[in-house]
Amino acid sequence: MVDEAAKKKILIIDDEEDFTKLVKMNLEAAGEYEVRAEREGIKGIAAAKEFKPNLIFLDILMSDMEGGEVAYQLDNDPETGNIPIVFLTAVAKKEEVREGKGVIGGHPFMAKPVTTAELIQCIEENARRA
Amino acid sequence: MRIRIGTKIFIALLIFFIQISLLMFAFFMVNRQHEQTILNQYRELERINLIKDLQLALVQVVMPANDFLIPGGADDESENFKVIDSKVRDLIEKLNRIEFGRTEEKELLNRIEKKYSGTKEIALQIFVIPNAIGNIESGRLMEKMDDIADDAARDMEMFYEFAKRDMEEVKMKEHKAKALFDIVILAGILSNIILILFGLFFFRRTISLPLEAIRNIVLEIGRGNLEKKVNVRSNDEIGDLANSFNKMTEDLKRLIQKEKELTTIAEMAVDAEKKRTVELERTYNELQMTQDQLIQAEKLNAVGLLASGVAHEVRNPLGIIIQGVNYLEEKITTKEEDVLEVLAMLKDSVKRADKIINALLDFSRAASLNLQPEDINSILENSLNLVKSQLKLENIEIVREIKIDMPRVLVDKNKIEQVFINILLNAVQAMPEGGEIIIRSYDKHLEEIKNGIGKRGEDHFRIGEKAVIVEFEDTGVGISVENIKKIFDPFFTTKSPRGGTGLGLSVSRNILHMHKGLIYVQSQIGKGTKITVILKIAGGDKISQ
Incomplete structure (x- = not known):
């Protein structure tokens, strides 16, 4: 078991509550991650500043604010600018991700629906070392 | 004097x-x-x-x-x-x-x-x-x-x-x-x-x-020569007569001129009218074409929006399911086959659904169909298989009236599977207390003139053309008269917000239309709904894309 301090902090910003709940449950069950979930972009930005995660999973199509906009704000804020962001998108296909086209606006993206295994792999590849 | x-x-x-x-x-x-x-x-x-x-x-x-x-x-x-x-x-x-x-x-x-x-x-x-x-x-x-x-x-x-x-x-x-x-x-x-x-x-x-001069002038006028004038010499009635003849000639000239002008104007007007009519026709036709294109583009756009909307709306729940399955996989330690099977089926379903989304996204990007001659009955069976658990869950009984020896249909197998699954799921949804779905498949020479069957260019089928027909008849709640008009509209649904996206039938119809096939709905509240799918036989008319 990894201790709390060594756990990677993951922030997931997505308006689908059940999804974020499950992700949190699954990732935390893996034992290596501390997960915080936010359902709104604005709250997500505030959480990023406060929580200072190692990686942010960011949904693109959200109800209050577009993921792109959130990413923009996060990128341009020195407090959060260097936190790696991974988009979660429903409108891409997994083939596109595999074919190496998985970058949107400088940030990699993953195609929903994602399995826990895929999430973990992504985190290990992209998370900023604390 | x-x-x-x-x-x-x-x-x-x-x-x-x-x-x-x-x-x-x-x-x-x-x-x-x-x-x-x-x-x-x-x-x-x-x-x-x-x-x-x-x-x-x-x-x-x-x-x-x-x-x-x-x-x-x-x-x-x-x-x-x-x-x-x-x-x-x-x-x-x-x-x-x-x-x-x-x-x-x-x-x-x-x-x-x-x-x-x-x-x-x-x-x-x-x-x-x-x-x-x-x-x-x-x-x-x-x-x-x-x-x-x-x-x-x-x-x-x-x-x-x-x-x-x-x-x-x-x-x-x-x-x-x-x-x-x-x-x-x-x-x-x-x-x-x-x-x-x-x-x-x-x-x-x-x-x-x-008088002679006047007579000559009259003759000249008769010949159309209006330039000659009577030489008026005397100031008397004869002179008056000559004068009035001259005046008449002048008036005649003017009238003829006016008439010529009017004729010219009229001709010009007729020409202009003709041109205008031709232009109007052309414009109308263009308009029609543009409208059609717009509608098409709108459709595609709608489908595009649809697709992304659907993708989004569906993939989120799918994500949840996957995450849920992942969770269950970790939590469930039993080796019970049923359980594992269910989990596998769930995952499979999600993959399946994802495939549908992909297909939809493909469709919205005007992707092409992969048409092959297929046996419609096997596609039906596949679809039924995929919803089998759902059917069992909802206590739905399937009654097959399948004709076996049928010509193959020219279809994209996956997409038609999606259509059938969609129809079946709709039927399931319509029978919350359980019920029966009669599935018929047969081939037939089309008889009635219906929307899409007839003599017009846009009709997919001609009267007398042989086609393969699949019918899904349920004993569900039926569709009201107002709603029947809307069922193919995108996002129209009577299901709860978590239940359906309202996209199924609209996408299904689009898929079928891309196959140059047809879909009809007949329904009665309280009795049930019958969906009829008509497909082109392979080796018949080519489906142009």
Whole structure:
């Protein structure tokens, strides 16, 4: 078991509550991650500043604010600018991700629906070392 | 100055009449004069005759006296003498009665008369001398008488000369008068001719020529030549007529011009109208095409939006499911096959659903169909298989009325599977208390004219064309009359927000239309719904993409 301090902090910003709940449950069950979930972009930005995660999973199509906009704000804020962001998108296909086209606006993206295994792999590849 | 034709004619006739009158008057006068001269001539002639007679008589007058004095002379010489005397006196009287041109003639006659009287006296004296013969006195008287008689004779000669001269004069006058008469007649004839000629000329000029000119103009107008004009010479009715003809010609010209212009304008208008119509038609057609394209684009756009909307709406729950399955996989330690199978099925379903989304995204990006000849029944079975657990869960019974030996259909297998799954899921959703779905498949020659089956270009099928038909008939709640119109609309759903996205039928229809197939819905509230899918047989019409 990894201790709390060594756990990677993951922030997931997505308006689908059940999804974020499950992700949190699954990732935390893996034992290596501390997960915080936010359902709104604005709250997500505030959480990023406060929580200072190692990686942010960011949904693109959200109800209050577009993921792109959130990413923009996060990128341009020195407090959060260097936190790696991974988009979660429903409108891409997994083939596109595999074919190496998985970058949107400088940030990699993953195609929903994602399995826990895929999430973990992504985190290990992209998370900023604390 | 304006003189009416009538007046002109009247004046002309008047002139002529005056001329004739003058002529006749002249004629009359000259004639009278001539007559007069002839009468004068007669008179002179008479006078001359009288004078001659008198001369003779005066010569004879001495004879009785002579004879009386001649021995053997008759005794009745005084009687003879009386006879002659009366004759002479008669003659002289007559001559006196005749008018004298000269006073000398009168004097002369008086002298003659006197001398005669002297003679007579003497003669009478002689007659009363007894034994006059040989008598000296008688002889002497006789001489005297002879002298007087000779005197008288000389006077008579002069008288005669005068008379002759007068006669000559009168004759000359008569000739003159006759000449004048002739002149007058000639002049009359000439002036008549001249006047008549003038009259003709005048008539021709004022009436005939203008009328002729007018007639010519009318002929010219009839030939279409509107440039000629009548030369208006006179200020009268004919002139008016000519003027009005000219004016009419002008008006006619103008009217024709206007008519030409109007015709031109009308022609131009007709042309413009034609052009406009053609343009309108073209524009309309373009509009139609554009509209169709817009609708298509809108559809595609809608589908695009649809696709992303669907993708989003579906993939989120899918994500949850996967995450849930992942969670369960970790938490469930049992080796129970059923459980593992269920988990596997869930994962499979998610993959399956994801595939659908992909397909939809493909579709929205105008991706092509992968058409192959397929056995529709096996596709049906696949679809049924994939929803099997759902069916079992909801207590839905499947009744198959499948025709086995059927021609293959030209379809994209995955996509048709999606359609069938969608239809089946809808049916399941419509039977929350459980129920039955009758699935029929058969091939048939299409009979009825329906939307999409007919003669029109846009119809997918022709009447009599053979096609494969799959029917899904459920015993569900049915669809209301209002909703039936909307069921193919994207995002229309009667399911709860978590239940369905409302995209299934709309996507299904699009998929089928891309296959040049058809889908129909019949439903009755409380009884159930029947969905009919019609597909093209492989080897039939090519589906153009």
